[in-house]
Amino acid sequence: MLLAHGVGGRQDLPIPFPAALTGAALALLVSFVALGALWKEPRLGGGNPHARTLPGALQRAMATPAWGWAWRIAGLLAAAYFCVGLVFGPDKADNPTAGAFYVLFWVGLVPLSLLFGPVWRALNPLRTLHLLACAALRRDPDAGLRPLPPGVGYWPACAGLFAFVWLELVAPERATLPVIGAWLAAYAVIMLGGAVVFGARWFGHADPFEAYSGLVGRLAPVHRRDDGVVAWRNSLDGMAGLRPAPGLTTLVVVLLGSTMYDSLSNAPIWVRFTQESPIPAPVTGTAGLLAVIGLVLAAYRIATALAGRWGAAVPGATAGGTAGEIAHSIVPIAVGYVIAHYYTLFLLEGQRTIALLSDPLDTGADWLGTADWKIQALGTTPAGVATLQVTVIVVGHVLGTVLAHDRALALFPRRTAVIGQVPLLVLMMVYTVVGLLLLFAA
Numbered sequence: 001m002l003l004a005h006g007v008g009g010r011q012d013l014p015i016p017f018p019a020a021l022t023g024a025a026l027a028l029l030v031s032f033v034a035l036g037a038l039w040k041e042p043r044l045g046g047g048n049p050h051a052r053t054l055p056g057a058l059q060r061a062m063a064t065p066a067w068g069w070a071w072r073i074a075g076l077l078a079a080a081y082f083c084v085g086l087v088f089g090p091d092k093a094d095n096p097t098a099g100a101f102y103v104l105f106w107v108g109l110v111p112l113s114l115l116f117g118p119v120w121r122a123l124n125p126l127r128t129l130h131l132l133a134c135a136a137l138r139r140d141p142d143a144g145l146r147p148l149p150p151g152v153g154y155w156p157a158c159a160g161l162f163a164f165v166w167l168e169l170v171a172p173e174r175a176t177l178p179v180i181g182a183w184l185a186a187y188a189v190i191m192l193g194g195a196v197v198f199g200a201r202w203f204g205h206a207d208p209f210e211a212y213s214g215l216v217g218r219l220a221p222v223h224r225r226d227d228g229v230v231a232w233r234n235s236l237d238g239m240a241g242l243r244p245a246p247g248l249t250t251l252v253v254v255l256l257g258s259t260m261y262d263s264l265s266n267a268p269i270w271v272r273f274t275q276e277s278p279i280p281a282p283v284t285g286t287a288g289l290l291a292v293i294g295l296v297l298a299a300y301r302i303a304t305a306l307a308g309r310w311g312a313a314v315p316g317a318t319a320g321g322t323a324g325e326i327a328h329s330i331v332p333i334a335v336g337y338v339i340a341h342y343y344t345l346f347l348l349e350g351q352r353t354i355a356l357l358s359d360p361l362d363t364g365a366d367w368l369g370t371a372d373w374k375i376q377a378l379g380t381t382p383a384g385v386a387t388l389q390v391t392v393i394v395v396g397h398v399l400g401t402v403l404a405h406d407r408a409l410a411l412f413p414r415r416t417a418v419i420g421q422v423p424l425l426v427l428m429m430v431y432t433v434v435g436l437l438l439l440f441a442a
Contacts, residue, residue, distance in 0.1 A: 006171065015332055017305055017440060019061060020390050020436070021433055021436055021437075023391065023394075024393070024394045024397075024432050024433070024436060025429050025432065025433065026429050027034070027397075027398060028132070028394075028398065028401055028425065028432060029393050029425070029429075031398050031401050031402070032401060032421070032425045033422060035401065035402065035405045036405075036418045036421075039402075039405060039406070039409070040409070040414075042406050042407070042409045042410040044236050044237050044239075044240035044406045044407075045237060045240030045241045045406075046237070047225070047233065047237055048233065048234070048237070049242070050234050051231045051233055052230075052231065052232050053229050053230065053231040053232070054222070054230045054231065055440055057232060059292055061281065062230055066411070068209060069092060071119075071122035071123055072123070072125075072127075072128040072131070073128075074123060075122070075123030075124060075128060076125045076128055076129075076264050078123070078125075079125035081360070082097070082100055082101075084360050084361065085097045085100070085357070086177060086180065086181055086184070087181070088124065088175070088360075088361055089360045089361050089362065090361075090362050091176055091177040091178070092362075093314050094356055094362055095177065095356070095359075095360065095362070096353050096356035096357045096360055097177060097180060098174075098175040098176075098180065099350070099352065099353030099355055100357060101180055101184075102168055102175075102340075103346060103349045103353055104350055104353055104354070105351050106164075106168070107338070107342045107345065107346045107350075108346065108350070109209065109212060109213050109216070110335065110338055110342075111340065111346075112213075113212075113213045113214075113216035113219075113220065114216055114217075114219055114220060114335070115220060115221075116217070116220060116222070117217040117218075117220040117224075118210070118213045118214040118217035119213055119214035119217065119223065120205075120207075120209045120212070120214075121204070121210050121213065121214065122212050124203065124207065124209070124210060125199065126188060126191045126192055126195075126203070126207070126209055127195075127203050127207075128426060129192065130192060130195045130200060130203075131200070132306055134304070136196070140199075141199065141200040141426060142199045142200050142201060142337075143199050144195070144196065144197050144198040144199035144201075144202070145196065145197050145198075146197060146198065147198070148198045148199070148202065148205065149405065152205050152246065153205065153245040153247040153248065154205065154211055154245055154246065154247030154248050154251045155205075155244025155246060155247035155248045155250075156194070156202075156205055156206035157205060157206055157207065157208050157247070157251060158208075158247045158251045158254060159252045160187070160190075160206060160207065160208030160211075161208040161211065161251060161254050161255065161258075161259075162254050162293075163183075163187075164183075164208055164209075165254065165258035165261075165289070166286065166289060167179070167180075167183050167422075169258065169261060169285065169289060170266060170282055170285035170286050170289055170382045171183075171282065172281070172282050172441040181271070188208070188277070189408060191203065191206065191207055193399065194206050197218060200280055201412075203251075205291065205408065209273035211251060212255065214438065215242070215251070215252065215255070215331050216331070216335055217238075218235075218238040218239045218241065218242055218328075218331070219235045219236075219238060219239055219332065219335065220235065220238065221233065221235055223238055230313060233337070235271075235400065236402060236403060236406075239328050239331060239332065239403055240403060240406060240407070242328040242331070244321070244324030244325055244327065245253070245324070247293030248324060248327045248328075249297075249300070249323050249324055249327040250297065252327050252328075252330040252334060253293060253296050253297045253330065254293055255295070255331075255334045255338075256296055256333060256334040256337060256431075257289075257292050257293030257294075257295075257296035257376070258292075258293065259337050259338055259341055260292050260296065260337070260434070260435060260438055261288060261289045261292040261293070262341060263293060263341060263435075263438035263439050264438050265285065265288065265429065267438065270288070272356055296431075299350050299427060299430060299431075300323065300330070300427065301323055302423075303423040303424055303426065303427035304322045304323040304326055304424070305323070306413075306423035307322055307323070307326070307408070307420045307421065307422075307423045307424050308322035308420070310416065310419050310420045310422065310423065311408060311411065311412035311416045311417060311419065311420020311421070313415075322411060325356065325411055326404050326408075326424065327405070328403055329400040329401070329403040329404040329407065329424075330398040332395075332397075332400050333396045333397055333399075333400045333401075333428075333431060334396075335392075335395070335396060336392045336393050336395055336396020336399075337392075337393055337396065337435055337439075339386070339392045340389035340390075340392045340393050341389075341439060343380075343385065343389070343392075344385055344387060346380050347380055348360070348375060348377075351373060351375045351376065352375055354368075354370050354373060355370050355371060355372070355373040356374075357370065358370040358371040358373075359371055384415070386440075389439055389440075390436065393432065393436060393439070394432065394437055397428050397432045401424075401425065401428055402429060404421065404424045405421060405429075408420055408421050408424070
């Protein structure tokens with residue numbers, strides 16, 4: 001069993017929990033008022049052509065084919081090492097496969113992408129295998145058997161992301177090797193099969209981990225410009241550059257809603273309900289996951305529909321269009337909630353997994369030299385964790401408010417821009433309060 005996701009509770013906060021909720025709501029309200037008074041024109045998403053670039057030597061290194069292949073080979077080697085434990089390791093608690101998959105990989109993608117951008121695109125071993133196969137067959141990797149249909153957008157990635165969070169949070173025996181192996185086998189077949197049919201573009205539309213890393217990576221402080229130069233940037237510029245696409249709204253809502261369900265599933269009231277219910281746990285879990293995601297999506301759709309109506313959106317920005325235009329503002333909220341929810345899991349269970357990875361076959365070997373690694377607290381005191389959880393959730397919502405405000409200035413006439421944002425402010429407050437209540441439900 002993996003360690004609990006958090007080691008802090010509402011009793012560990014330096015102020016009473018109701019005061020924390022009130023303070024979080026006030027922070028959003030003050031941000032909204034300040035933005036309405038001081039931020040009069042859209043400022044984000046245009047980029048800064050004069051932004052400071054990385055040093056010349058590093059630029060030249062990153063421009064060489066060897067740079068890309070170094071990442072690809074690293075991804076292949078990591079995947080091969082992971083498969084040693086998955087295929088040949090014993091199916092017991094000391095096998096590092098579940099921790100490597102659910103903790104180091106899934107949770108670890110967030111800090112990596114926040115720092116370096118969409119890293120899974122560079123590391124993706126399936127993308128590399130497809131590239132190598134195309135090179136051997138002397139085929140263009142971007143040319144499939146048929147073009148990717150228009151309107152596909154993020155819908156395949158939405159399905160893949162839901163399939164993963166269902167595996168992580170609901171599936172029976174989800175930490176066992178056969179279940180993980182079966183899911184990964186299906187994932188590999190779908191990704192590689194789609195790449196054969198539609199070309200390498202399929203990965204960008206269908207791989208849930210590429211989509212996840214790509215969304216989070218838009219908050220990275222560095223990016224590669226269209227001219228190939230790697231430069232520093234305002235992270236909000238990167239996120240504001242995310243344009244509406246089919247399935248984008250659902251993708252970010254699945255990410256946020258699934259994390260909220262994870263908190264709910266650990267709450268005593270839900271645990272008692274599932275234990276006492278005659279309905280099988282996978283059925284109640286699936287229904288709960290769908291219900292939470294559905295409620296998050298419904299609240300978002302209602303708020304953006306009202307925003308489009310009250311703000312008298314410019315022509316072409318219908319209620320549906322408003323939902324897509326504002327979807328990028330949900331990403332920092334989801335990222336903040338992921339960090340708050342999984343912070344201690346990543347630090348503590350991550351250390352345990354690294355130690356176990358030194359001997360994936362359980363033979364007494366020490367392949368990585370980490371077998372004797374002792375788990376360190378790393379400053380994860382209950383009070384510190386509880387404070388961090390509230391802080392990152394509030395910061396994520398404030399950043400979401402900034403992004404929504406900036407986009408609203410472009411969508412709505414200036415005279416109605418502020419009133420059009422009121423439903424979005426209410427939505428942010430609802431997400432904040434509900435998120436904190438679920439996170440500190442214990």
